[in-house]
Each structure stands twice: as C-alpha cells, then as structure tokens.
Amino acid sequence: MGLMEYTQLGRTGLKVSRLVLGTMNFGPQTDEPTSHTILDSALGAGLNFVDTANVYGWGENKGRTEEIIGSWFAKGDGRRDKTVLATKMYGNMAAGDPWPNHDLLSALNIRRAVEASLKRLQTDYIDVYQFHHIDRNTPFEEIWQAIDVLIQQGKILYAGSSNFAGYKIAQANETAARRGSVGLVSEQCLYNLAERRAEMEVIPAAQEYGLGVIPWSPLHGGLLGGVIKKEVEGGRRASGRSAEALASSSVRAQVQAYEDLLDKHGLEPGETALAWLLTRPGVTGPIVGPRTGEQLESALRALELELPEEVLTGLDEIFPGPGPSPEAFAW
Numbered sequence: 517m518g519l520m521e522y523t524q525l526g527r528t529g530l531k532v533s534r535l536v537l538g539t540m541n542f543g544p545q546t547d548e549p550t551s552h553t554i555l556d557s558a559l560g561a562g563l564n565f566v567d568t569a570n571v572y573g574w575g576e577n578k579g580r581t582e583e584i585i586g587s588w589f590a591k592g593d594g595r596r597d598k599t600v601l602a603t604k605m606y607g608n609m610a611a612g613d614p615w616p617n618h619d620l621l622s623a624l625n626i627r628r629a630v631e632a633s634l635k636r637l638q639t640d641y642i643d644v645y646q647f648h649h650i651d652r653n654t655p656f657e658e659i660w661q662a663i664d665v666l667i668q669q670g671k672i673l674y675a676g677s678s679n680f681a682g683y684k685i686a687q688a689n690e691t692a693a694r695r696g697s698v699g700l701v702s703e704q705c706l707y708n709l710a711e712r713r714a715e716m717e718v719i720p721a722a723q724e725y726g727l728g729v730i731p732w733s734p735l736h737g738g739l740l741g742g743v744i745k746k747e748v749e750g751g752r753r754a755s756g757r758s759a760e761a762l763a764s765s766s767v768r769a770q771v772q773a774y775e776d777l778l779d780k781h782g783l784e785p786g787e788t789a790l791a792w793l794l795t796r797p798g799v800t801g802p803i804v805g806p807r808t809g810e811q812l813e814s815a816l817r818a819l820e821l822e823l824p825e826e827v828l829t830g831l832d833e834i835f836p837g838p839g840p841s842p843e844a845f846a847w
Contacts, residue, residue: 520562521819525600525800526701527726528674530643532565532600534794535815536730538805539566543573543580545807551584552591554812559598561816567704567730567803569604569648570633578609579636586638596639602702603637604678605629606648621651623662630671644702646676650684656691664697676702676727682717689725700727702800707731709774709789710739710761712837716844719798728800735789736761742785744768744775770834777830783821790818792831 521534537558542551555566566585573580582603589596608619609632617624634640645666647659666672677685677700685703692699703722707714708731722729735741737757744762746752754762761767778788793802804815823831838844 520564522562522564523800524728525644525674526722526728528701528728530600530674530701532728532800533563534801534819535563535790536565536567536602536801536803537563537812538732538803539568539581539585540572540805541807542568542584543577548584548587550808552588554806554809555585555588555595557809557812559595561812563816564598565600565602565801567602569607569646570609570629570636571604571607571648578607579632582633582636586636590638600643601637601639602644602646602676603633603642604646604648604704605633606651621647621654621659623658626659626662626666630666634671641670642672644674644676645672646678646702646704647680648678650677650680656688657695659688660692660695660697660699664695667698674698674701676700676704676730678704678732679706680718682721685718685721685725685727689727700725702728702730704730704732704803706733707793707796707799708734708736708740708802709792709831709835710736710767710770712835716838716841719796720840723798729798730800731793731802734793734802734804735786739767739771740774740785740789742775744772745779745785773834774831777827777834781824781827783823783827784814784817786814787818787821788823788827788831790815791821791823792828794818795823795828 522531523534525532568581568585570582571578606619608614610618619625633642663675680703685700689699705714705718719729739758739761743754743758747754775785778785790802793799806812806815
C-alpha cells in the first residue's frame with residue numbers, strides 16, 4: 517500500500533486524505549465489530565477523514581452510526597485526535613412521530629442536533645459540521661448566527677453543505693462574508709462518471725468560493741463497479757438503483773462500453789471510477805462506503821491508479837459531461 521495523499525479542504529488550512537471514509541453502512545449493513553475493524557484499517561492506511569450523519573442507522577435506528585463511531589473513539593489511543601470528523605444534520609431526529617423543530621436548519625434545531633451528535637459520537641467537538649440539505653424557510657443570517665455561536669463554543673470548527681445548488685452555495689457564502697463569518701468550506705454532492713451535472717454549476721461555485729468538493733456515490737450505487745461483468749461471470753444480478761438504471765437499454769449500452777474499455781486496459785471498474793474523480797478539478801476526495809475490509813482495500817488501490825490519457829478520453833466519450841454554464845444551455 518502506498519502512502520496516503522493529503523490535500524487541503526477547500527480554502528482552509530485543514531489537511532484531509534484524498535479518500536473519505538463514508539459510514540452509512542455502519543449499523544444497517546455492517547455490525548459494530550466489523551465497523552470498528554474498518555475504521556482501524558482506514559486510520560492505519562492514513563485515511564483521516566471520516567464522514568457520517570445524524571440520521572444514519574435510519575428509521576427506528578437513526579443515530580446508530582454515530583454511536584458506533586463514538587464507541588470506536590472511546591477506545592482511546594489518540595484516535596479521535598487523528599480523525600477529521602464530519603457529520604451532518606437536517607433530517608427529523610424525534611423519536612416516534614415527527615415533532616416540529618426536530619429537523620431542518622433553524623437555530624433551535626442546529627443547537628439541538630449538534631448537542632445530540634456530540635453525545636452519540638462521544639466527543640466534545642466536530643471538525644466539519646454539514647447541512648444535509650437546503651432549508652428553504654430558514655435565512656442564512658440565522659444559520660450563520662447559530663454556527664458562529666457553536667464555533668465560539670468550540671463545538672464545531674468548520675461548516676459544510678451537502679446537496680446544495682450552485683446559487684445556494686453563493687448565497688450562503690455571500691451572507692457569511694457580510695457577517696464576517698467563515699461560511700461553507702465544503703460541499704458534498706452527487707458526482708460520478710454517470711452523473712456529471714454537478715460540473716455545470718455546483719463545482720464551479722464551490723471552486724469560486726473555496727469549498728472542497730466531496731463526491732458521494734462515486735460508483736453511482738454500484739452501476740460503475742462492474743455490474744454487467746458480475747452478472748455474466750458470477751450470476752449476480754444487479755439490485756436497487758443499478759438494476760433500475762440497467763433496465764434502460766441506453767444506460768446498459770453505456771455501462772457495457774465502459775466495462776469493455778476498462779477490460780481492454782486491464783483496469784478494475786470500481787477503482788477506475790474513484791481514480792477518475794481524483795483527476796477532476798475541485799475534488800477533495802470521493803466518499804467510499806465499504807461494507808467489508810476487502811471493499812476498503814479496493815478503494816485504497818484507486819489512489820495509486822494512474823489513468824492513461826486514452827482511458828480518460830474514452831471515459832469522456834462514453835459519459836460526456838454537461839459542459840460549463842452558461843454554454844451548456846446557451847451560446
């Protein structure tokens with residue numbers, strides 16, 4: 517295994533690994549001991565950036581993922597100090613029936629959500645606190661006032677967004693600048709070879725305002741992980757979003773062309789999809805969400821992959837991006 521690469525998170529002085537450990541499977545798919553083993557292996561490989569969210573665990577178990585990370589931190593040996601911890605808030609965390617003010621981005625819920633996350637995570641601060649979604653009814657003045665208080669209290673260090681439109685990133689950071697607040701330092705968005713709409717406005721806005729871009733679903737729900745090959749060789753049918761997407765003949769043809777191109781160059785699809793994101797302007801590092809140790813090892817190999825020019829050109833032909841705005845929708 518080569519040495520982990522680090523980069524600055526957007527315009528900040530914070531150094532993070534070029535792969536981000538996503539923990540959404542911890543709890544629902546991966547039990548606590550296995551989750552702890554994956555966290556140990558990630559940290560052992562130098563992967564210092566761990567991403568979670570208060571709602572992970574889902575349904576009756578929401579909050580469970582943060583608890584699993586919290587019990588890992590509680591083992592000590594300085595592991596909390598070595599970890600750049602990112603979590604998110606927005607979804608309703610009330611037990612049983614939803615209750616007003618237990619979700620969205622009001623100052624009240626920001627305060628409530630951060631206190632609850634700190635408790636579950638067994639830590640006294642969160643490095644990057646992210647808004648999981650835009651709240652169209654709460655003005656950014658209120659959001660920044662709540663965040664500034666948390667920064668002054670030492671409970672969070674930086675704020676980030678997730679799933680924001682480009683104009684919302686601009687609005688958020690212009691409001692922050694007027695207040696003398698730091699503003700957003702990262703944007704976590706859906707971005708991969710099969711879903712490149714973020715290139716039109718989200719990523720340019722992030723770059724302009726100094727936000728690191730953290731792509732989620734880098735394999736597009738498994739679609740870019742060699743689904744057709746697995747179907748043919750191992751009789752493993754695609755499931756979930758991949759199966760729905762492959763039902764379209766044009767998508768199937770695209771994925772087949774992708775797998776054929778990589779086969780010709782002896783490249784592994786999942787690793788290539790990650791390596792491609794690492795070549796993209798503005799990208800800090802994609803989020804990998806391993807369910808097993810083997811999946812983590814495969815993701816780490818992507819860091820050492822140098823994609824030949826011919827492959828990069830071929831990938832662009834198979835999965836063309838939208839192009840920059842306004843040219844993508846005007847002249």
